[in-house]
Amino acid sequence: MADAGVRFENVWKKFHRGEMHDSLRDLVPALVRRAAGRGPKREELAAGDFWAVSDVSFTVRPGQALGIMGPNGAGKSTILKLVTGILRPTRGSCAVRGRIGALIEVSAGFHPDLTGRENVFLQGAIMGMPTADITRKFDAIVEFSGIEEFIDTPVKRYSSGMNARPGFSIAAHLDPEVLIIDEVLAVGDFSFQQRAFGRVRELVNRDIAVIMVSHQLDRIAELCSDAILLEKGKIIRHGSAADCITAYVLAPARTAVPAARSDAPVELHDLKLPTDGTVRSGDRIRFAITGTIAPGGLPSWVEGIVITVRSAQNGRAVFSTSTARVGTQLPDNGEFELTVGLQLNVPEGIYALEAKVWDRERGDSLPGLAGYLHVQAGTDFTGTVQMNPTMSVSPSVSVRSATG
Amino acid sequence: MPSEGLNPSDRPRLLRDLVEIGSDVWRSRDLLYQLARRDIRIRYKQAIMGLGWAVLMPLLIVSAGLLIRLAMATVSGSTLPKGTIAGIMVKSLPWAFFVGAIGTSVTSLTANMNLVSKVYFPREVLPIGTTLAQSFDSLIGATAVTLILAFLGVQPTLALGWVPILALLLFLLTLATALFLSCANLFFRDVKYIVQVLLMFGIFFTPVLYEPAMLPPTAAKLAMLNPLAPLIEGLRLAVTQGHSLLEPLTQLTKHGVAVVWQPWYLAYSAVWAVAGLVASATLFHRLEFVFAEYV
Numbered sequence: 191m192a193d194a195g196v197r198f199e200n201v202w203k204k205f206h207r208g209e210m211h212d213s214l215r216d217l218v219p220a221l222v223r224r225a226a227g228r229g230p231k232r233e234e235l236a237a238g239d240f241w242a243v244s245d246v247s248f249t250v251r252p253g254q255a256l257g258i259m260g261p262n263g264a265g266k267s268t269i270l271k272l273v274t275g276i277l278r279p280t281r282g283s284c285a286v287r288g289r290i291g292a293l294i295e296v297s298a299g300f301h302p303d304l305t306g307r308e309n310v311f312l313q314g315a316i317m318g319m320p321t322a323d324i325t326r327k328f329d330a331i332v333e334f335s336g337i338e339e340f341i342d343t344p345v346k347r348y349s350s351g352m353n354a355r356p357g358f359s360i361a362a363h364l365d366p367e368v369l370i371i372d373e374v375l376a377v378g379d380f381s382f383q384q385r386a387f388g389r390v391r392e393l394v395n396r397d398i399a400v401i402m403v404s405h406q407l408d409r410i411a412e413l414c415s416d417a418i419l420l421e422k423g424k425i426i427r428h429g430s431a432a433d434c435i436t437a438y439v440l441a442p443a444r445t446a447v448p449a450a451r452s453d454a455p456v457e458l459h460d461l462k463l464p465t466d467g468t469v470r471s472g473d474r475i476r477f478a479i480t481g482t483i484a485p486g487g488l489p490s491w492v493e494g495i496v497i498t499v500r501s502a503q504n505g506r507a508v509f510s511t512s513t514a515r516v517g518t519q520l521p522d523n524g525e526f527e528l529t530v531g532l533q534l535n536v537p538e539g540i541y542a543l544e545a546k547v548w549d550r551e552r553g554d555s556l557p558g559l560a561g562y563l564h565v566q567a568g569t570d571f572t573g574t575v576q577m578n579p580t581m582s583v584s585p586s587v588s589v590r591s592a593t594g
Numbered sequence: 595m596p597s598e599g600l601n602p603s604d605r606p607r608l609l610r611d612l613v614e615i616g617s618d619v620w621r622s623r624d625l626l627y628q629l630a631r632r633d634i635r636i637r638y639k640q641a642i643m644g645l646g647w648a649v650l651m652p653l654l655i656v657s658a659g660l661l662i663r664l665a666m667a668t669v670s671g672s673t674l675p676k677g678t679i680a681g682i683m684v685k686s687l688p689w690a691f692f693v694g695a696i697g698t699s700v701t702s703l704t705a706n707m708n709l710v711s712k713v714y715f716p717r718e719v720l721p722i723g724t725t726l727a728q729s730f731d732s733l734i735g736a737t738a739v740t741l742i743l744a745f746l747g748v749q750p751t752l753a754l755g756w757v758p759i760l761a762l763l764l765f766l767l768t769l770a771t772a773l774f775l776s777c778a779n780l781f782f783r784d785v786k787y788i789v790q791v792l793l794m795f796g797i798f799f800t801p802v803l804y805e806p807a808m809l810p811p812t813a814a815k816l817a818m819l820n821p822l823a824p825l826i827e828g829l830r831l832a833v834t835q836g837h838s839l840l841e842p843l844t845q846l847t848k849h850g851v852a853v854v855w856q857p858w859y860l861a862y863s864a865v866w867a868v869a870g871l872v873a874s875a876t877l878f879h880r881l882e883f884v885f886a887e888y889v
Contacts, residue, residue, distance in 0.1 A: 205887070206887075271886065274713075274714040275714045275883075276711070276712070276713070276714050276886045277883070277886055277887065278883045278884075290714070292713070292714070294712060294713070295708070295712040295713060298708045298709050298712050298713055299709055299713065301632055301636060303635075303636050303639055304632065304635060304636070304639075308632070308635065311628055312628045312629070312631075312632050315624050315625040315627075315628035315629075316625060316628075316709065316713055316715060317713070318625075318715065319624075320624050321624040321627065321628070
């Protein structure tokens with residue numbers, strides 16, 4: 191399919207907050223109001239309405255995988271529903287070409303009283319698979335799900351983890367031209383998740399258009415070439431997956447801490463990373479931070495500059511050091527350049543690099559600078575945490591004789 | 595409007611909608627089959643009655659009908675006319691079908707809320723699926739009734755050829771009602787309660803337990819205004835009296851000569867069935883894309 195793919199052009203979608211009128215009693219007044227021409231127009235916001243998606247444009251071509259990320263309620267699932275055709279845009283156009291396969295709510299059609307076998311056929315049909323195809327792929331689907339022995343047991347007797355497995359397996363055997371994935375990779379136990387992810391990777395590599403929503407940022411980093419970052423229905427960043435993940439993870443780092451001291455004695459200007467941000471695991475990197483210290487000199491509450499390496503996947507700090515800990519003195523005033531060297535003993539992934547001024551009194555940092563590093567597999571990687579183990583053995587006085 | 599922009603066509607919108615509905619449903623025929631199968635399986639799984647379900651409803655209708663007709667015969671000092679049992683038995687089937695199909699279809703969208711809000715497929719298949727599942731029940735019921743009719747000595751005639759035509763019209767009329775009501779119930783949850791009450795009392799306004807000819811002429815005409823009435827009466831006349839529905843039929847009563855059948859009765863119901871289906875399917879189709887927001 192040369193022209194398969196998804197194209198969104200200035201898409202807006204209006205939702206209503208709170209209750210809609212859902213009994214006949216409420217309809218009559220609403221109709222009267224509309225007839226009198228006082229009701230809201232279709233494309234404008236009325237009281238209680240909001241834009242769940244506003245002015246979103248993007249294109250996904252075959253071979254491209256787009257990750258959509260953002261906090262809860264940012265409009266991610268709404269966009270997927272617009273793609274699949276469950277919703278229609280209030281304004282703008284959504285064009286989708288090609289057979290859609292959606293890894294969304296993979297067991298939504300399961301009926302608890304039916305057996306696994308019956309449900310596979312039902313759910314497959316709901317996902318748009320012809321019955322003949324399901325019959326042909328049935329054995330593969332069951333084998334993938336790993337529930338062969340329970341296939342003729344009613345689904346209500348399945349454990350909740352087992353429940354989603356046949357659903358995912360059916361979805362995994364679709365043959366889509368446009369693949370939509372929404373938070374389904376967290377299904378089943380560890381080994382099933384591995385298998386599911388492998389299957390998704392296989393699908394993504396098939397040169398089809400993929401759109402994926404996940405809070406597992408490492409999955410997005412691995413599968414997606416491009417990404418969009420949403421906030422309150424708007425695209426606030428559209429670029430490479432690594433770029434968007436960093437922006438997403440760094441957003442709280444940049445904004446969360448209020449500037450408690452308005453007259454900051456240290457102002458950080460720039461964080462200069464060596465390359466385009468791509469390095470190898472185990473590499474030694476050097477980067478520079480420039481800043482100015484106010485003429486008054488450093489107050490006692492400034493402990494120094496803290497450097498933090500944060501995993502973009504979970505936002506957790508994997509390493510942290512500071513000028514004070516290393517024993518580097520900042521100058522008393524004027525502009526300065528701080529050069530930092532780090533050996534990146536971290537596994538592959540995307541990492542945020544932060545530089546902040548540490549406030550000793552409040553036990554917190556001031557808003558600082560951040561950049562990101564895309565760490566790729568490297569040969570010098572010697573371990574995540576360096577514990578520098580040393581061991582020695584010597585004969586002990588208190589060792590009892592084995593023959594005693 | 596993006597939808598118009600994507601689909602430019604010189605055909606009138608109604609025709610375009612109908613073609614779209616037709617192709618949507620045709621493409622979803624496997625899903626339709628699976629959904630109907632699901633409904634049938636669930637009904638017969640873990641149920642003491644098993645296939646008896648399909649016979650229970652017509653059986654109750656027949657018993658009620660016989661009781662009423664017996665009471666009427668007793669009051670007027672006559673006996674139960676021959677053929678009454680067979681007539682009520684034949685008429686109980688279409689009514690049981692209609693009540694069963696509407697009763698399950700009205701909630702077919704709201705009961706599958708999870709699917710409607712999360713998975714894309716033509717939503718028409720849900721009410722059509724429940725109506726098909728009900729047809730299966732009615733086929734079992736029809737088999738049982740055929741056996742009993744043979745036992746009662748009802749002779750097969752050429753007029754039996756009307757049965758498939760009447761069944762088709764009944765199916766279309768039921769489908770039209772099912773599509774409209776399932777859609778209405780999605781937007782207004784009180785619809786299903788109204789439908790319950792209407793179905794409960796509907797049997798008095800539909801000639802199932804009585805024949806319109808038993809009413810005064812004006813009331814008889816009014817009774818035939820119910821689009822179900824000609825289908826139900828036609829079925830009785832064709833099956834138990836071997837009457838060709840192309841011929842009018844009159845009957846001598848206390849009030850004089852009563853018109854029992856006119857050929858255009860059938861046309862009247864057919865217009866209701868076809869026009870009703872076109873109207874409700876189009877309405878359903880045009881509202882379909884907001885279902886996920888309102889469900």
